[in-house]
Amino acid sequence: MKYSDRILNTPSSFIRDILKVLDAPDIISFAGGLPNPVSFPIEALKEAIDGAIRKNGSKLFQYSTTEGYSPLRELIAEKYRRKFGLDIQSEDILITNGSQQALELIGTVLLNKGDKVLMEEPGYLGAIQAFSLCEPEFLSVPLEEDGLNLEKLEEVLKNHPVKLIYSVPNFQNPTGLTYSMEKRKAIRELVSKYDLAFIEDDPYGELRFQGESLPYIGAGYLENSILLGSFSKTVTPGMRLGFLITKNAQLMRYLVTAKQGSDLHTNIFTQYAIHEYLLNNPYEEHVKRIVELYRTQATAMLDAMGTYFPASVSYTRPEGGMFIWATLPEGQSALKLFPKAMEQKVAFVPGDPFYVSRREVNTLRLNYTNATPEVITEGIRRLGSIL
Amino acid sequence: MKYSDRILNTPSSFIRDILKVLDAPDIISFAGGLPNPVSFPIEALKEAIDGAIRKNGSKLFQYSTTEGYSPLRELIAEKYRRKFGLDIQSEDILITNGSQQALELIGTVLLNKGDKVLMEEPGYLGAIQAFSLCEPEFLSVPLEEDGLNLEKLEEVLKNHPVKLIYSVPNFQNPTGLTYSMEKRKAIRELVSKYDLAFIEDDPYGELRFQGESLPYIGAGYLENSILLGSFSKTVTPGMRLGFLITKNAQLMRYLVTAKQGSDLHTNIFTQYAIHEYLLNNPYEEHVKRIVELYRTQATAMLDAMGTYFPASVSYTRPEGGMFIWATLPEGQSALKLFPKAMEQKVAFVPGDPFYVSRREVNTLRLNYTNATPEVITEGIRRLGSIL
Structure with missing residues (x-):
């Protein structure tokens, strides 16, 4: 075959x-x-499951919407409004099977064969793998102590029609490095001049044990910003719950169509469970x-x-x-x-x-x-x- | 953009x-x-979750293998050995987010743009949607009371390099029709002459309220047979648990790579839950x-x-x-x-x-x-x- x-x-x-x-x-x-x-x-999640079933019965077990469980999306949106002052509403959020699925969906809706994807060097191998399914051409820009090398970034953007940039600004995988405030601003300004999607993958952002939390590069600033988050590193990876945030409504519609084709919707049982857990426990x-x-x-x-x-x-x-x-x-x-x-x-x-x-x-x-x-x-x- | x-x-x-x-x-x-x-x-699943956590603790909450939870795969394999006499082992099974994800993965590993996909007419729209993501050329063969029209099927296979055939032999979606024993044999014989993948999607097979269960067309007979099953119609769709069965080890390896890129693995919490449910309850x-x-x-x-x-x-x-x-x-x-x-x-x-x-x-x-x-x-x- x-x-x-x-x-x-x-x-x-x-x-x-x-x-x-x-x-x-x-x-x-x-x-x-x-x-x-x-x-x-574990104990709190067990209680959350019991509570969610008691309140919602068979809804945890039935087919559900592709976009995800609305109250969970609203809870996530509220957190980004509160913590980062971002204008995020529940309709800007798509629940995915971990952030990994968000990467696959982004590739699906944006990348034709041969399209240019700009990666950090070194970069997250799961993203390389997910985008590879769309046969793009990878470009890379060296990651320094404080973020991407700006000269190299500008040079690549000038000379290639880059379709999307993938970055992990906080405690990057694999390096553990974090973009400085200055580099964030400079990258934002540079990228805003180009018609491309800017992905910030932030599974580790809350796991900061030193220094101050910094604003996002694209979220709240760039039209084609895509921010990824996850409960895998703070609650449980086994339940595969991640989410994608974008204010670009057309992009969101295409992502939803791609997710329909991919798996109809994310496990709704665990969406209810995590929502109930977040409601009733001191997450912070x-x-x-x-x-x-x-x-x-x-x-x-x-x-x-x-x-x-x-x-x-x-x-x-x-x-x-x-x-x-x-x-x-x-x-x-x-x-x-x-x-x-x-x-x-x-x-x-x-x-x-x-x-x-x-x-x-x-x-x-x-x-x-x-x-x-x-x-x-x-x-x-x-x-x-x-x- | x-x-x-x-x-x-x-x-x-x-x-x-x-x-x-x-x-x-x-x-x-x-x-x-x-x-x-x-x-x-619902009650039995609640008990199953408690039991699975009691026995396995944090394993339900951690990252897990792409292929799926081994004991669940073995339980599924055993059922197909027992009920259909098929030589299915746990390594022939990939756990997916419902059958829908299996369709997407199959498209991903098999279809180049323009490749020919043969559908039943009318056919399952979720399959049309999943395969569309790979931009194939769709061909179709009319579905009659007792299965695909054989003359038309032969004509299409003779004249086009068909890469895969998608069929729902039992209580088809959308028609409710079931392939007869004669048609199953005839299709198997015809298809065996061609180098193509034969997908049998069987989410409804156990929901028979009239007549006798019939053998599969490809499973156990055709080298590139892919059989899809699901717990969505018999236990719960909300937990998104389906599975793909193939004896083609190379195909399975590629499907696993595609699934790694797509979402790393299926929700392991609910895999444990369904496994525990199946162990302790009279499923039949x-x-x-x-x-x-x-x-x-x-x-x-x-x-x-x-x-x-x-x-x-x-x-x-x-x-x-x-x-x-x-x-x-x-x-x-x-x-x-x-x-x-x-x-x-x-x-x-x-x-x-x-x-x-x-x-x-x-x-x-x-x-x-x-x-x-x-x-x-x-x-x-x-x-x-x-x-």
């Missing part, structure tokens, strides 16, 4: 593939991107506890890296989120380091899958949210021993 | 659009395709009760049609499922009938969206699963008054 060109050109998820070999219990894995399970509000306090936990874990990893890594290895110092990005000396390959690390029973993600056009890179991603400080220290010690 | 060619060519769901105007409580609607909510095992007895309910409703509708419809209107007599298909006299338009029906406060789906190349057709779809026999009789009386 002949397969489609698009699937032949779509990478399988490197991470999900290597996660499969990490099942052995004595391996210390910094390879995943999983929230810490102690952060799941809950998130604060996750932030404290991740701060402790990030600190443990950074301290251990200071102790066990040679000075030739540099790394980012995230203000939030779930990842640290390390850079080996020029010319070394993180991919070649991986089997040696496995011998030491410690795992990470080699940087390769986060680039659209570079291979055998000297960078790697470390996740700190899924181990105790003690285990983190031991894992970094093992890794340091082979650097 | 410029949108993709594929979304500009994808129809919005006519049904979901007209359902929005049907909110008034005094309208009798035969337009939906909703299971009867009394069929949802539960389905029997739904069948009895739908038999009563179908009978009420057919009886009322016998009483109130003029002899010039013909209609199908389904052996199961959820739909009856009516044909008005030649030259009449069901679409033009619709506003008149709304004046009588009764709704149906005009046939148009179920055809890939015909408009202003004289056919319409009636759903009987969501009203009492009394209401069904009254609705058909109203409809009869304008025929």
Whole structure:
């Protein structure tokens, strides 16, 4: 049988593939991107489910609307009005199966084969994978400590008809880096001159353990702004609840048509459950506890890296989120380091899958949210021993 | 902003659009395709959720595998081995967000722009919508009382490089028709000579209230057979749990890559819940009760049609499922009938969206699963008054 060109050109998820070999219990894995399970509000969600069924009965179990559960959309809209002063209404929100589905839908409605997609370098591999299904041409702009390189960004925009830009402005995956206020403003001004969609993917924004929350680049400012959010990192990823926000009503209509064709609608049972949970629980306090936990874990990893890594290895110092990005000396390959690390029973993600056009890179991603400080220290010690 | 060619060519769901105007409580609607909510095992599902959390804790809330929850896949595989004698193993099963997502994934991995897709005429509009996202060329073969017209099918296969065939062999949507044993064998033999994927979508197969269950056309026989199933019509549609079965391992690998890019994985919370429900409850007895309910409703509708419809209107007599298909006299338009029906406060789906190349057709779809026999009789009386 002949397969489609698009699937032949779509990478399988490197991470999900290597996660499969990490099942052995004595391996210390910094390879995943999983929230810490102690952060799941299991009892509160159980109560929320009971309450939602008591109030709404069979509505949790029936087919529902493609756009999502209206009271949940209104609750999300209200949060963005309150916290960011953005004019977001419930009709500006589409509920998706995690942010990942939002990426796929955006590709579906915007990208013809060969259209130009601008990625951060390095960039989120799930976005590379989702957009690949539409066979675009990827361009990339280096991500620096404080955001995209502006000169390179301007050069690319001037010389290529870029259709969409994908960015993760807060605690980026894979680097953990955050865009500065200055870069946000400069990027907004530059991008406003072009007819393109600006995607801000913000699954980690609430997980800030240092510094001040910053305004979005596009949301509230750019006509074709698309903001993505998720309950995966703050409530539960298993229920696959994300959302997309745009004020462009025509774009929203096309996204809804694409979602109809894709899966009719997102699981309505868990939409009711999360809505009821948000109504009856102190969400902000809950998130604060996750932030404290991740701060402790990030600190443990950074301290251990200071102790066990040679000075030739540099790394980012995230203000939030779930990842640290390390850079080996020029010319070394993180991919070649991986089997040696496995011998030491410690795992990470080699940087390769986060680039659209570079291979055998000297960078790697470390996740700190899924181990105790003690285990983190031991894992970094093992890794340091082979650097 | 410029949108993709594929979304500009994808129809919005006519049904979901007209359902929005049907909110008034005094309208009798035969337009939906909703299971009867009394069929949802709400209490048993609540207990299943409690049990699944008690046994598995945070696993219900964490990220999970793209393929789906293994014990659920095994339970599904076992059913197809037991009930149909098919050699299905858990690795042949992919859990999807309802069958609708399976259709989208199949299109993604198989269809290049312009590839030929063969549909039943009339055919399921959700499939037309899902495949449209890949911009194929649709061909169609008339669906007769006992299945596809064989001469026409052979002619199309001889003259066009068909990439996939989409069929609903049991109680088809929209017609309620079922393929006969003879047609199943003949189609299998014919199709086996061609290099194409044969999709059997079977969401209604268990809802048979008359006659004997028949073997599948492709599953167990054809190399590129894809069988789709769902818990939407027998347990709950709100949890969006469907599944795809194929023995073609290469095809399965590509489908998994496509699903990774689409949404990482299906809601694992509800996969655990449905699995626990299936383990601890008499599923077959539960389905029997739904069948009895739908038999009563179908009978009420057919009886009322016998009483109130003029002899010039013909209609199908389904052996199961959820739909009856009516044909008005030649030259009449069901679409033009619709506003008149709304004046009588009764709704149906005009046939148009179920055809890939015909408009202003004289056919319409009636759903009987969501009203009492009394209401069904009254609705058909109203409809009869304008025929």
